[in-house]
Amino acid sequence: MTESQKSIHNRIEEKFNLIDQNHEVHLEGLIWAKPMNYWDYIMPDALLNLQVQRTTLPDEMVFIMYHQINELLFKMILWEIDQVSNSPKIEAAFFTEKLRRISRYFDMLSTSFDIMGDGMEMDQYMKFRNTLTPASGFQSAQYRLIEFSSTELINLIDYRFRSTIDRNTPYDYAFEHLYWQAAGKDHTTGKKNTMIQLFEKRYKDEFLLKMENYNTSNLWTKFKQLPDDIKTDSELVKAMRHYDYTVNVNWVMAHYNAAGKYLGKAEATGGSDWRKYMHPKYQRRIFFPELWSKEELEHWGENV
Numbered sequence: 001m002t003e004s005q006k007s008i009h010n011r012i013e014e015k016f017n018l019i020d021q022n023h024e025v026h027l028e029g030l031i032w033a034k035p036m037n038y039w040d041y042i043m044p045d046a047l048l049n050l051q052v053q054r055t056t057l058p059d060e061m062v063f064i065m066y067h068q069i070n071e072l073l074f075k076m077i078l079w080e081i082d083q084v085s086n087s088p089k090i091e092a093a094f095f096t097e098k099l100r101r102i103s104r105y106f107d108m109l110s111t112s113f114d115i116m117g118d119g120m121e122m123d124q125y126m127k128f129r130n131t132l133t134p135a136s137g138f139q140s141a142q143y144r145l146i147e148f149s150s151t152e153l154i155n156l157i158d159y160r161f162r163s164t165i166d167r168n169t170p171y172d173y174a175f176e177h178l179y180w181q182a183a184g185k186d187h188t189t190g191k192k193n194t195m196i197q198l199f200e201k202r203y204k205d206e207f208l209l210k211m212e213n214y215n216t217s218n219l220w221t222k223f224k225q226l227p228d229d230i231k232t233d234s235e236l237v238k239a240m241r242h243y244d245y246t247v248n249v250n251w252v253m254a255h256y257n258a259a260g261k262y263l264g265k266a267e268a269t270g271g272s273d274w275r276k277y278m279h280p281k282y283q284r285r286i287f288f289p290e291l292w293s294k295e296e297l298e299h300w301g302e303n304v
Helices: 003-017 023-032 038-042 060-085 092-111 113-117 122-131 141-150 159-164 171-176 179-184 194-213 219-224 234-263 274-278 294-298
Strands: none
Touching: 003 023, 060 092, 060 113, 060 122, 060 141, 060 219, 092 113, 092 219, 092 234, 113 234, 141 194, 141 219, 141 234, 171 194, 179 194, 219 234, 234 274
């Protein structure tokens, strides 16, 4: 046995000793293990069987696959955010690199709307969308988790109610006053529509738990906890601002413009007034408000 082989053997033995396992048993198991291949590892057969149309219209398949790709990218984004959230000590370079990765994923999402905007026949879309009611992209749970994990809860509260909420406010009360609640309520009666009722029935308990978990580990709070020499790192600040603008202006406007091409003045499938709900100048969602000037905040989303 060469010195290199001995070193590898010793490291394997050490690894399994740490978990009270006999390393020789695991090594023997390798004799019977099947060789790895692409289809077992990536599982394309399972992945490619997740697209189930509700209609006979071919372009519905584009719509389904596009949104499934979005959800995969959302999962990649949350994977990166949680590495920051769960890190006890963060260096500027680590934080910056994670933000750049996340922004690249959102850059992909922003430019990808051409797939829907130019990739579906208007006539087909206007037919199959009627089979989707009351479902809506609004109901993406992962996107809501990205919001909770990116900023402090107060920055996701409807502006009209922020003065009624502080650190001691029950999460259930805060949940009822999140900015996106307005998209699912009758403004006269306050009654929630079917789309948001079904959404909350499925995810509210999980959301309340995540709101609490991310309360002190969201990206904005983690940034503010950093030492001053790291918080003032120019590349980190640049990455924070880029992420904030990419998510809350660029990506939102790409979605808004794609919706406008097909919906015109029509309601979204979930019944929301999507134009006011989506446009950043109305929504004014900003993850990292203290990193923007007063003028930038006042004109947020206006020049797009």
